[in-house]
Amino acid sequence: MQPHDYLMSALSRAVADAQAPGAVACVGENGRTIFKGATGFRALVPEKERADTETIYDLASLTKVIATTTSVLLLREQAQLDLDDALYRYLPLANLDKVSIRQVLTHTAGLVSWKAFYTELSGPLAYTDAIARLAASRDQRGTRVYSDLGFILLTRVIEEITHESFDVFCREQIFQPLKMVNTFFKPAPSFKERCAPTEKCSWRKRLIRGEVHDQNAFAMGGVSGHAGLFSTAADLELFCQALLSGKILSEATLTDITREGQVPGYPWQGLGWWIDPWTSGANGYLPSRTAFGHTGWTGTSMWMDRSTGVYAVLLSNTCHPDVSHRNNGALRRTFYSKVASLFYKNSANAHTGLDALVRNDFEEIKGKRLGVLTNSAAQDQTGRSAALVLGQSGAATVMRFFSPEHGFQGEAEAGEAVGSKKDGTVPVISLYGGKSAPDRKDLQGIDLFVVDLPDIGARYYTYMATMKECMASCAEAQIPVLVLDRPNPLGGLVLEGKPAEEFGTAVCCAPVPVRHGMTLGEVALFFQEQFFKGKKLELRIVKAENWWYDFTHPESALPWTPPSPNIPTPDTALLYIGTCLFEGVNMNEGRGTERPFRICGAPWLKAEEVIAAVEPSALEGCTLKPALYIPKSIPGKAANPEYKDQLCHGIEFEITDRRTIRPFAMVTAVLSAIHKRHPELQWRPFFDVLAGGPYLRTALQGGLPVNGILESMRESLEDFSLRRPRLYQTLEERERL
Numbered sequence: 001m002q003p004h005d006y007l008m009s010a011l012s013r014a015v016a017d018a019q020a021p022g023a024v025a026c027v028g029e030n031g032r033t034i035f036k037g038a039t040g041f042r043a044l045v046p047e048k049e050r051a052d053t054e055t056i057y058d059l060a061s062l063t064k065v066i067a068t069t070t071s072v073l074l075l076r077e078q079a080q081l082d083l084d085d086a087l088y089r090y091l092p093l094a095n096l097d098k099v100s101i102r103q104v105l106t107h108t109a110g111l112v113s114w115k116a117f118y119t120e121l122s123g124p125l126a127y128t129d130a131i132a133r134l135a136a137s138r139d140q141r142g143t144r145v146y147s148d149l150g151f152i153l154l155t156r157v158i159e160e161i162t163h164e165s166f167d168v169f170c171r172e173q174i175f176q177p178l179k180m181v182n183t184f185f186k187p188a189p190s191f192k193e194r195c196a197p198t199e200k201c202s203w204r205k206r207l208i209r210g211e212v213h214d215q216n217a218f219a220m221g222g223v224s225g226h227a228g229l230f231s232t233a234a235d236l237e238l239f240c241q242a243l244l245s246g247k248i249l250s251e252a253t254l255t256d257i258t259r260e261g262q263v264p265g266y267p268w269q270g271l272g273w274w275i276d277p278w279t280s281g282a283n284g285y286l287p288s289r290t291a292f293g294h295t296g297w298t299g300t301s302m303w304m305d306r307s308t309g310v311y312a313v314l315l316s317n318t319c320h321p322d323v324s325h326r327n328n329g330a331l332r333r334t335f336y337s338k339v340a341s342l343f344y345k346n347s348a349n350a351h352t353g354l355d356a357l358v359r360n361d362f363e364e365i366k367g368k369r370l371g372v373l374t375n376s377a378a379q380d381q382t383g384r385s386a387a388l389v390l391g392q393s394g395a396a397t398v399m400r401f402f403s404p405e406h407g408f409q410g411e412a413e414a415g416e417a418v419g420s421k422k423d424g425t426v427p428v429i430s431l432y433g434g435k436s437a438p439d440r441k442d443l444q445g446i447d448l449f450v451v452d453l454p455d456i457g458a459r460y461y462t463y464m465a466t467m468k469e470c471m472a473s474c475a476e477a478q479i480p481v482l483v484l485d486r487p488n489p490l491g492g493l494v495l496e497g498k499p500a501e502e503f504g505t506a507v508c509c510a511p512v513p514v515r516h517g518m519t520l521g522e523v524a525l526f527f528q529e530q531f532f533k534g535k536k537l538e539l540r541i542v543k544a545e546n547w548w549y550d551f552t553h554p555e556s557a558l559p560w561t562p563p564s565p566n567i568p569t570p571d572t573a574l575l576y577i578g579t580c581l582f583e584g585v586n587m588n589e590g591r592g593t594e595r596p597f598r599i600c601g602a603p604w605l606k607a608e609e610v611i612a613a614v615e616p617s618a619l620e621g622c623t624l625k626p627a628l629y630i631p632k633s634i635p636g637k638a639a640n641p642e643y644k645d646q647l648c649h650g651i652e653f654e655i656t657d658r659r660t661i662r663p664f665a666m667v668t669a670v671l672s673a674i675h676k677r678h679p680e681l682q683w684r685p686f687f688d689v690l691a692g693g694p695y696l697r698t699a700l701q702g703g704l705p706v707n708g709i710l711e712s713m714r715e716s717l718e719d720f721s722l723r724r725p726r727l728y729q730t731l732e733e734r735e736r737l
Contacts, residue, residue: 008039021041021321022316023316024053024057024233029309029311043320054232056230058212061296061297067170086098113147114147115149116215127216128153178242196316201215260382345731347555348547348557357484373431374453375406402442403429408428414591449482458490488518497515499511502692507690521544550730552574586642587605591642592631593631596637601651604680607627615706624653
């Protein structure tokens with residue numbers, strides 16, 4: 001299907017899903033229009049009128065970004081104001097000396113979201129005075145609360161600086177230069193017929209058409225910085241093109257708008273605009289870290305992406321003829337998900353469960369006394385550890401932290417016993433040393449157990465085993481468990497390594513494949529069904545977002561923090577699926593080098609001969625190269641590596657295609673070639689522990705063909721794939737929605 005037809009179908013379905021009267025949309029890329037279309041009706045009463053691309057919509061809160069934010073930033077570029085100026089400099093009213101322009105733009109000025117001033121006030125001056133008085137009664141500056149009121153004040157700031165009315169300034173400085181001829185406040189009578197009506201207003205006692213829907217904006221004469229602007233999708237396309245190309249604001253200013261971290265604890269608020277959007281909620285999105293956009297209450301929205309040049313404008317009047325069927329969320333999710341499918345086939349801006357908890361204002365943990373299983377590598381997207389985020393949230397009290405292998409700071413090497421300690425005043429109880437599970441004393445006074453660990457999707461990796469032990473303790477103590485989920489850095493489509501037949505150790509704790517394809521939240525659901533079904537364990541998952549099973553770590557646009565000392569990169573985590581097996585034989589697995597799990601070797605290995613003998617079909621997506629290296633003692637990573645200080649003849653593994661490489665198959669083929677050529681190879685008992693039973697060792701020792709060994713696992717992997725819990729979707733499933 002051609003892009004235009006595809007998006008036309010998406011627009012029609014979005015209107016149907018939302019039960020909206022109709023909608024108009026424009027979508028483009030790098031200044032080129034891909035789609036412009038309309039569907040449904042712009043009016044249903046008093047009679048039906050078809051929507052078309054010339055329909056003019058009440059933009060509602062899009063006014064905040066198109067008119068007000070743009071005006072403020074234009075004035076800053078002209079050195080007529082500073083974002084850190086107090087409003088008092090321009091509006092010398094009591095209480096405005098502590099409110100800055102930046103705080104208003106980022107919704108951190110401590111103002112309430114909205115107030116029905118229109119029932120008792122009229123005119124801009126009365127509103128300015130009332131809002132200033134209201135500012136005195138609140139002391140929440142710095143906390144993000146989305147608010148109309150600050151943008152009402154910015155209207156007056158702009159007028160004081162320019163000595164022009166706000167609507168005239170916007171027309172002369174923004175709309176006319178961009179040839180936005182259908183964008184204005186207070187549409188003239190000649191435009192009324194093209195305007196999409198909103199609802200029948202109970203206050204004004206009439207159907208609203210060609211006048212602003214927002215009551216406060218109406219009471220101020222129809223011109224305000226928070227609402228009142230009208231426009232068409234075609235005009236807003238011109239605005240998107242100009243903004244993305246630096247024609248209305250400079251690139252430096254656009255960087256300021258979209259800079260992450262402007263609001264501590266809420267990284268998704270830029271200057272005026274919302275940034276790094278989420279798939280959930282009612283706002284719409286483009287799945288990119290560099291996307292920014294905004295919405296309007298009446299059913300309007302727009303998103304654009306600095307990196308790709310993609311933009312999408314969606315205008316509707318979902319509140320017509322009344323608000324009973326207003327469903328902006330359904331309208332936007334349906335349409336923007338199809339835009340995402342068209343332009344973002346291989347990437348997304350994933351968000352973790354920890355980020356979701358922050359975004360939800362910690363609703364899931366409010367008032368709770370927490371036990372938290374985590375380490376320093378479990379971070380939000382701004383780089384704050386889960387321990388710091390939860391400890392400083394103010395929503396709950398952390399009673400005790402619990403740490404897995406490698407310790408609370410993630411600095412202990414593999415297998416090293418870690419002692420308990422304190423993080424400030426909060427005890428940190430190690431579950432890798434003297435004990436592997438919390439006891440009743442450890443859980444005393446805790447009424448919610450939170451898990452946030454950076455698992456890497458490998459059965460050998462012990463974090464899932466520690467979570468299982470904690471779940472068992474919580475089941476006995478009847479303490480609910482909350483898992484803050486994270487994307488699986490290896491993706492969720494590919495499964496490798498037969499589900500374990502023998503399990504119960506830290507490196508093989510459950511009957512799952514080596515590469516199991518599950519997130520930690522899904523692993524917890526599997527454990528609940530497999531081990532705690534009759535124990536009434538209450539388990540909840542805060543899901544990750546903007547992530548699909550098709551995506552490995554690089555496609556998810558998340559920062560990589562090494563989850564343990566010898567998994568320094570995402571590629572290491574992927575190769576670990578296979579190369580960890582070298583820990584079960586008398587070879588060095590790359591510990592003691594700067595390439596752990598990316599190289600293996602031994603003094604006796606004939607690397608060139610082995611590489612030449614490896615089954616070629618097992619090497620898709622990777623290459624093998626001979627290498628010489630000497631493992632050294634590296635404190636904190638490998639104090640005593642295999643063959644320390646000895647020259648090793650090695651094989652270096654290089655990934656050429658993350659999508660097609662199968663590390664377990666690759667190492668199975670390498671071990672087969674080594675076994676056939678090297679009587680020096682010794683199979684240690686730990687190999688069977690890692691492999692989940694003797695099947696792989698006996699097959700290799702028996703000289704079975706590699707392809708036959710791998711084929712023998714296929715049925716059990718397919719069966720597991722059908723049984724495993726699924727909290728997320730594939731891109732194909734997203735497309736079918």
